[in-house]
Amino acid sequence: MLLPRFDFHDPASVQEALDLKKTYRENARILAGGTDLLVHLKKDLVSVEHLISVTKIDELLKIEEKGGDITIGACVTMASLAASGLIGEKLPALKQGAQSLGNHLIRNKATIGGNACNASPAGDTLCALLIYDAAVILQNSEGAREVPVSDFFVGPGKSCINDDELLTGFRIAVPPAGSGADYIQLGKRKSSEINVVNVASYIEIDPANQNILNARIALGSVAPTPIRGAKAEQVLAGKTADDTVFFEAAEAARRDDCKPIDDFRGTAGYRQAMIGVLTRRTLAAALAQAQGK
Amino acid sequence: MKDFDVIRTRAHRLDTPDKATGKAVYVDDIDKPGMLYGALLQSPHAHANIISIDTSKAEALPGVKAVVTSKEAGSIKYGVSPARYDETVFAIDKVRYVGDEIAAVAAISLEIAQKAVALIEVEYEILPAVFTIEDAMKDGAPQLHEDFPKNLCAEVHHEFGDVEKALAESDIVKTTTVKNKRQDGACIEMQGCIAEFDRRGTLTLVSGTQVPHYVQRTVAMVLGMDIGKVRVKKPYVGAGFGIKASANPMELACCILARETNKPVKMNYTRDQVFKLARARHGFTHTITTGAKKDGTLMALKHECWLDGGAYSSFGIATVYYAGSLLGGPYKLPNMKYDGYRVYNNKPTCGAQRGHGAVIARATFEQQLDMIAGDLGMDPLELRVKNMMEAGDTTCNDLNMSSFGMAECIDAVRNGSGWDEKKGKMPNGKGIGMACGFFVSGAGYPIYRSDTYHGTVIVKLTEDGGTALVYTASAEIGQGSDTAFAMIAAEALGIPLENVRLESGDTDMGVDLGAYSSRQTLMTGHATKEAAEHAKAQVLEVLSGLLNVPVEEMDIKNGFIEFKNETPDITDIRTRYIKEHRGWIDNPDSEKLTFKEASRMAFLEKGSIVGTGKYKPHLLGGKFKGAAVGTSPAYGCSAQVAEVSVDVETGQITIERITDAHDCGKAINMTSVEGQMEGSVSMGIGEAMHEEVMFDDKGNVLNNDLAEYKIVTSMDMPQVDAVVVESDEPNGPFGAKEVGEGAIMPTIPAILNAVYDAIGVRVFELPLTPERVYWAIQEYQKKAG
Amino acid sequence: MKKIISVTINNEIYEIAVEPNQTLADLLRYDLGLTGTKKGCDTGDCGACTVILDGDVVNSCLVLAIQTDGSVVDTIEGLATEEGLHPIQEAFVEKGAIQCGYCSPGMIMSAKNLLDKNTNPTEQEIREGISGNLCRCTGYQKIIEAIDSQKS
Incomplete structure (x- = not known):
C-alpha cells in the first residue's frame, strides 16, 4: 500500500513545531507514533499535505514528578508508560491501559498524546486519564493552556485542539494515600484488540471508616467519546465502600451513564451489560488497592 | 515394525535455514529487469450492469503501458470444476460482488498504475443485490447467473440405507441446527504474481499458489495457449490453506498485461483485496437428525x-458434496441421508479451506453426539468408542478405512488429558469436552475429469554419484512437503537425507495436482518413492553386472551397498572410482562399497541415471452420482480434548489446554506432523472463538484487515499436547497418510462440548465470541427461571 | 522531494535518498534488497515486517524511512554471521518453529529483542513478546518452545 505524497517536517523543538503548525494550519497533521495516522493515510481515510513529526522533541518524551504532579510528555510511548516505575506505582490504571493497547510492536510506537488526539471512544489510556482527572496541556505560539481531559474529547476522532495548537503533555495530580484505581478492557481475543467495552475506576477512602471520599469512573466504547460515569459516581459519593454500593454504582453506570450503539464489534445491549460487570470489578479492585491489599 | 533410517525422525526441514535468515524468496521479493507494476479496477457495487467503460484517460496518463478489459481478455469462462465454469477474467456485462474485476493497468510504477485505475470511468446500472441464502432463494429475487434459477448453484441428494425406518427404530432421536460464519484464510502472505513472455512466446507465471498445475491449465485455457507454452512456477509461499488452490483473477490479468506489454508485470493483492477474493470457508447451516439405540x-x-x-x-x-459425504465416518452408521444446497449471492466467493466442506458438519454432529450421550447417561467418550469404525470398515457411502487408528487416538487423548479424572468433576465455569474426526488423504479424482497421473516425480543422480536430485511439481506451501519427499527419496534410495536435493513447484518438472485435499504426502510421496526405487534399481543392476552378484542379494542402506551373502571384492570399482577424479577430499576409504561409487559406475555405463515415478489412486468408491467426492485412497483420523474456563458474567472463554491425537499412518517427519496438528488446532480455535467475515448492507467487508478479522495470537493459544498415532496405511508410501487437514476436525466441537460442560449451555452458532456466549447464558438463565 | 538520510542498517551505514512517503519496510525491501523483512498487511496488524529500530521492535510498515535518519536498524539479514545462524535462528530450525516462513523473520526479530531485554522470560512473557507477530501455520507452540530454549 502506498502512502499519499506529503511534505515531511521534523522539528527539533516545540517552538519549531508550533511555527510549522501556524504556517500550515489545517493542511498539516502532527505525526507521533503513526500507528493510527499512517494506517488512515494508507487507507485513504484522511488526507494531508504536511506531516510534522514530533517524536524527536526531547521535552515531549519525559515523565516527571514535581510538586505533587506527574507530567507526561505527549510522545511518551505506551511501552515507556508501562515500563515506568513511577506510573506503575502512582497511576496504576494508566499503566494497565498502556499495557493493554494493541500488542508489543504497537506499544513501542503508539504515544499517549496520539492516543488522546485520535480520540477513539475505545482508546486504552483515555479511561485512565479521565479517572485521574488529567489536565491536557495545549500550546500554541502564544503560550499554553490546560483543558480538563473530560472536556478534551468532542466526538469520535475529534478533540477541542485548535489548528495552531500542539498537545504537549498531561498533568496529573498524584493520587493521595488511601486511593486505588483499576482498568479492565474487554475484547474478542487476548491481544491486538480494539475494545468492545473498557472501564476504569478510581476510589479514595477514609481508612478509619471505609467511607468513599472520592470516586471517579470512566466508561469507554459506550458513547461518542470516553465518558465519566457521573450517575455512578453520585451513587458512591459519601457511602461506605462495599459490594452492595459498588453494585448500585455499576447499575447506575449501566442504566444511566452509558449510551452505547450497535456496531460490528458488539451490540449496545452487550456493551451496556458489560459496563455493569466491569464497573463493579474495577471498583472492587480499586478498593482492594486503596486498602493496601 | 519395519526398520527405517530417514523417515519417522525429527529431521530438520530443508527450507527452514533459509526461511530463518530471510534468504528464502517469496514472490514479492522478486524483481525482473524492466518490470512493470499492475493494478486492478474492481467493482464498488455488489450487483450492477456495466453500461460502458472508458479507459482513455487512464491510457493517456504518462507511464501507463497497458489498460486491459474484457475486450483484451475475452469471454472464456473458467473456474475450478468444469461443471461450473462461471467466471471471466474481467466482468463483461455485469458485476456480481464488491470486488469483481473490471479492468487492469500496467505502468512503470505502482503509484501510476493505481492513479490510472482511478481514471477509468465505468458507468453502472445498479441492480438489486442479495446477500443471504433466504433472500437469494425468494421468488423474484435478482438472479446472479442466468443458468441457475433461484440462485441455486448446486444441490446434492443422497440416501444410503433407509433413514426413516432406522429413525423409527431408534430409542432417541435428536435434531439440532448449527450455523457458522464465513472464514478468511488469512495467510500471512498476500497473493502476488509476476508474469513474463519470452520472445518465443513462452509464458512464465511466478505465483504464490498451492496448485501450479491447475493454474497452468487455467492460464492456457483462458489465454488460448498450448499448455506446453505456459510454465507456472511457485517460489516459497506464505501458506495457502485452500485459498490459493485455484487460479485467481489477478494471475490471469497479470498474464494478459504481460502479453499486451511484452514486459514482465508484477501484481500483488492488498489485504483488502485478499478479503474480496475470499475463496475461504463457506457459511454453512447444518440441520442434523441422529437416531440412536438406548445402548x-x-x-x-x-x-x-x-x-x-x-x-x-x-x-x-x-x-457441497464434502459437507455431506464426510459424515459417513468415523462411526459405524448404516443409514445416512443428505440434502445439500449451495446458493449464489452478491458477496465474495467462498471456496475450500482446511478440512474442506467438513468442518462445520463435523462440529454439528459431534456436538449432537454429546447431547445424545448426555440424554443416555453415557460418557460421551464411551459413546464414540462404542460406535467407532475399525481398519477395514467401509462407510455406507463407500469410503474404505484401509487403516484407522481411531481407538488409539481416543485412548491417547483420554490418558493425555486425564479425561476420566476430570469429566463430570470440574467446578462450575470450567469444562472438558472431546470430539473425533477423519478426513481424506487426497481426493480420489482430479478436479477435471481425466485419467491423468496425480503426481509424477523424477529422481536424477548426479554424475559424480553422490547426490540424488528430486524434481517434483508439487507445492511446498509451508507444510513441509519438500522435506517429506526428500526424506522419502532418501529412505527409498538408502542414502542419508543430506545427500538429497529437491526442486519443486514448477510445472516443467512434471504433473502434480498440488497442495490441496491433504494429498501430497500420500500421492506425491508414492511417486517419489517409485522414482527413487527406479533409480536405485538401475544402480544395482549395473553393480550386479560388475560384481556378478544378483540384484536381489544387494541393497543400499545409509549410503552403503549391503550384500546379503558374501561381500565381493570391491577393489576394482574403488580404484576405478578414484581414477574418475570425482572426489577431491573425500575419496572413499570405507570397508563397504559406497552408494556414490556404485552410482558413478552406473553413470559410466548408462549415462544419466534417472528414475521416474508416478501415482494415481486405484479405482475408488461407489457408483452413485457424486461418489467421487469423499473417496480417497486412505483416511486420517483424530481425537481431541479441549479444556476451557468461562467467565459467566462476560461470556469470555479461555481455552486452557488441548490434547490432540492424530493417526497419520507412518509419520514421515515427526516434527512436521506435530506442526500440522498444532497449526490445525490454532485455526480451529480461531474459527471457534472469533473469526468471522462481516459485511455491511451493501456487500462490503466490514473487517477487511487483520486487526478486525481476528486470527489467534500467541496470547490466545493454549498449550497443545500433540500425540502422533501411527497406523500402517497399506495404500500410503511407507505406510504414510494425511495430517494437514484432518487434524482440524475435532477442534471446534471439542470446544463447544467443553463450554457446555463448563456452564451447562449449548451454543449453536459460531464463533463463540464473548457476546454470543453471554446472550446464550442469559437466555438459558431466563428459561431456567 | 527526496531527502538524503544516513541510517545504520545491520552495522552498515547507508546514505540514501528517500521520498517522504516511503516506509522503512519499502526502503528495506525495494531499495536495499533486504527482502527478508516481509509485508503481510502493510497496516501494522501482522508483524511480518518487524525490525529492531534503535533497540526496540517496531512494524517497519508504520515507520517512515525519512524518520530513521540517524537511527540504527537491525533486520533479519543482520543476525546470521559467517560462523552460521544466530542461536535463535538455530533454535527455530531445530524445534520446527517455521512452516511457511512468512512470519518467521519478524517473529525471530521479536524473539531476539525480547531475549536481549529479558534473558530469562517466563512463558507468559514470551507470549507477550511475540503478541504482535501473527502466525497462521504453527499455533505458536513450537515458536514458544524455540524461544524458551534460548533462555539463559
Missing part, C-alpha cells in the same frame, strides 16, 4: 445443509 448404537443420520456461496462457484460444487 448408544448409532442408527441413522439425516442431514440438510445450506451453503452461503457468494458470487461464483469456485470449489463450491465439491464443497
Whole structure:
C-alpha cells in the first residue's frame, strides 16, 4: 500500500513545531507514533499535505514528578508508560491501559498524546486519564493552556485542539494515600484488540471508616467519546465502600451513564451489560488497592 | 515394525535455514529487469450492469503501458470444476460482488498504475443485490447467473440405507441446527504474481499458489495457449490453506498485461483485496437428525445443509458434496441421508479451506453426539468408542478405512488429558469436552475429469554419484512437503537425507495436482518413492553386472551397498572410482562399497541415471452420482480434548489446554506432523472463538484487515499436547497418510462440548465470541427461571 | 522531494535518498534488497515486517524511512554471521518453529529483542513478546518452545 505524497517536517523543538503548525494550519497533521495516522493515510481515510513529526522533541518524551504532579510528555510511548516505575506505582490504571493497547510492536510506537488526539471512544489510556482527572496541556505560539481531559474529547476522532495548537503533555495530580484505581478492557481475543467495552475506576477512602471520599469512573466504547460515569459516581459519593454500593454504582453506570450503539464489534445491549460487570470489578479492585491489599 | 533410517525422525526441514535468515524468496521479493507494476479496477457495487467503460484517460496518463478489459481478455469462462465454469477474467456485462474485476493497468510504477485505475470511468446500472441464502432463494429475487434459477448453484441428494425406518427404530432421536460464519484464510502472505513472455512466446507465471498445475491449465485455457507454452512456477509461499488452490483473477490479468506489454508485470493483492477474493470457508447451516439405540448404537443420520456461496462457484460444487459425504465416518452408521444446497449471492466467493466442506458438519454432529450421550447417561467418550469404525470398515457411502487408528487416538487423548479424572468433576465455569474426526488423504479424482497421473516425480543422480536430485511439481506451501519427499527419496534410495536435493513447484518438472485435499504426502510421496526405487534399481543392476552378484542379494542402506551373502571384492570399482577424479577430499576409504561409487559406475555405463515415478489412486468408491467426492485412497483420523474456563458474567472463554491425537499412518517427519496438528488446532480455535467475515448492507467487508478479522495470537493459544498415532496405511508410501487437514476436525466441537460442560449451555452458532456466549447464558438463565 | 538520510542498517551505514512517503519496510525491501523483512498487511496488524529500530521492535510498515535518519536498524539479514545462524535462528530450525516462513523473520526479530531485554522470560512473557507477530501455520507452540530454549 502506498502512502499519499506529503511534505515531511521534523522539528527539533516545540517552538519549531508550533511555527510549522501556524504556517500550515489545517493542511498539516502532527505525526507521533503513526500507528493510527499512517494506517488512515494508507487507507485513504484522511488526507494531508504536511506531516510534522514530533517524536524527536526531547521535552515531549519525559515523565516527571514535581510538586505533587506527574507530567507526561505527549510522545511518551505506551511501552515507556508501562515500563515506568513511577506510573506503575502512582497511576496504576494508566499503566494497565498502556499495557493493554494493541500488542508489543504497537506499544513501542503508539504515544499517549496520539492516543488522546485520535480520540477513539475505545482508546486504552483515555479511561485512565479521565479517572485521574488529567489536565491536557495545549500550546500554541502564544503560550499554553490546560483543558480538563473530560472536556478534551468532542466526538469520535475529534478533540477541542485548535489548528495552531500542539498537545504537549498531561498533568496529573498524584493520587493521595488511601486511593486505588483499576482498568479492565474487554475484547474478542487476548491481544491486538480494539475494545468492545473498557472501564476504569478510581476510589479514595477514609481508612478509619471505609467511607468513599472520592470516586471517579470512566466508561469507554459506550458513547461518542470516553465518558465519566457521573450517575455512578453520585451513587458512591459519601457511602461506605462495599459490594452492595459498588453494585448500585455499576447499575447506575449501566442504566444511566452509558449510551452505547450497535456496531460490528458488539451490540449496545452487550456493551451496556458489560459496563455493569466491569464497573463493579474495577471498583472492587480499586478498593482492594486503596486498602493496601 | 519395519526398520527405517530417514523417515519417522525429527529431521530438520530443508527450507527452514533459509526461511530463518530471510534468504528464502517469496514472490514479492522478486524483481525482473524492466518490470512493470499492475493494478486492478474492481467493482464498488455488489450487483450492477456495466453500461460502458472508458479507459482513455487512464491510457493517456504518462507511464501507463497497458489498460486491459474484457475486450483484451475475452469471454472464456473458467473456474475450478468444469461443471461450473462461471467466471471471466474481467466482468463483461455485469458485476456480481464488491470486488469483481473490471479492468487492469500496467505502468512503470505502482503509484501510476493505481492513479490510472482511478481514471477509468465505468458507468453502472445498479441492480438489486442479495446477500443471504433466504433472500437469494425468494421468488423474484435478482438472479446472479442466468443458468441457475433461484440462485441455486448446486444441490446434492443422497440416501444410503433407509433413514426413516432406522429413525423409527431408534430409542432417541435428536435434531439440532448449527450455523457458522464465513472464514478468511488469512495467510500471512498476500497473493502476488509476476508474469513474463519470452520472445518465443513462452509464458512464465511466478505465483504464490498451492496448485501450479491447475493454474497452468487455467492460464492456457483462458489465454488460448498450448499448455506446453505456459510454465507456472511457485517460489516459497506464505501458506495457502485452500485459498490459493485455484487460479485467481489477478494471475490471469497479470498474464494478459504481460502479453499486451511484452514486459514482465508484477501484481500483488492488498489485504483488502485478499478479503474480496475470499475463496475461504463457506457459511454453512447444518440441520442434523441422529437416531440412536438406548445402548448408544448409532442408527441413522439425516442431514440438510445450506451453503452461503457468494458470487461464483469456485470449489463450491465439491464443497457441497464434502459437507455431506464426510459424515459417513468415523462411526459405524448404516443409514445416512443428505440434502445439500449451495446458493449464489452478491458477496465474495467462498471456496475450500482446511478440512474442506467438513468442518462445520463435523462440529454439528459431534456436538449432537454429546447431547445424545448426555440424554443416555453415557460418557460421551464411551459413546464414540462404542460406535467407532475399525481398519477395514467401509462407510455406507463407500469410503474404505484401509487403516484407522481411531481407538488409539481416543485412548491417547483420554490418558493425555486425564479425561476420566476430570469429566463430570470440574467446578462450575470450567469444562472438558472431546470430539473425533477423519478426513481424506487426497481426493480420489482430479478436479477435471481425466485419467491423468496425480503426481509424477523424477529422481536424477548426479554424475559424480553422490547426490540424488528430486524434481517434483508439487507445492511446498509451508507444510513441509519438500522435506517429506526428500526424506522419502532418501529412505527409498538408502542414502542419508543430506545427500538429497529437491526442486519443486514448477510445472516443467512434471504433473502434480498440488497442495490441496491433504494429498501430497500420500500421492506425491508414492511417486517419489517409485522414482527413487527406479533409480536405485538401475544402480544395482549395473553393480550386479560388475560384481556378478544378483540384484536381489544387494541393497543400499545409509549410503552403503549391503550384500546379503558374501561381500565381493570391491577393489576394482574403488580404484576405478578414484581414477574418475570425482572426489577431491573425500575419496572413499570405507570397508563397504559406497552408494556414490556404485552410482558413478552406473553413470559410466548408462549415462544419466534417472528414475521416474508416478501415482494415481486405484479405482475408488461407489457408483452413485457424486461418489467421487469423499473417496480417497486412505483416511486420517483424530481425537481431541479441549479444556476451557468461562467467565459467566462476560461470556469470555479461555481455552486452557488441548490434547490432540492424530493417526497419520507412518509419520514421515515427526516434527512436521506435530506442526500440522498444532497449526490445525490454532485455526480451529480461531474459527471457534472469533473469526468471522462481516459485511455491511451493501456487500462490503466490514473487517477487511487483520486487526478486525481476528486470527489467534500467541496470547490466545493454549498449550497443545500433540500425540502422533501411527497406523500402517497399506495404500500410503511407507505406510504414510494425511495430517494437514484432518487434524482440524475435532477442534471446534471439542470446544463447544467443553463450554457446555463448563456452564451447562449449548451454543449453536459460531464463533463463540464473548457476546454470543453471554446472550446464550442469559437466555438459558431466563428459561431456567 | 527526496531527502538524503544516513541510517545504520545491520552495522552498515547507508546514505540514501528517500521520498517522504516511503516506509522503512519499502526502503528495506525495494531499495536495499533486504527482502527478508516481509509485508503481510502493510497496516501494522501482522508483524511480518518487524525490525529492531534503535533497540526496540517496531512494524517497519508504520515507520517512515525519512524518520530513521540517524537511527540504527537491525533486520533479519543482520543476525546470521559467517560462523552460521544466530542461536535463535538455530533454535527455530531445530524445534520446527517455521512452516511457511512468512512470519518467521519478524517473529525471530521479536524473539531476539525480547531475549536481549529479558534473558530469562517466563512463558507468559514470551507470549507477550511475540503478541504482535501473527502466525497462521504453527499455533505458536513450537515458536514458544524455540524461544524458551534460548533462555539463559
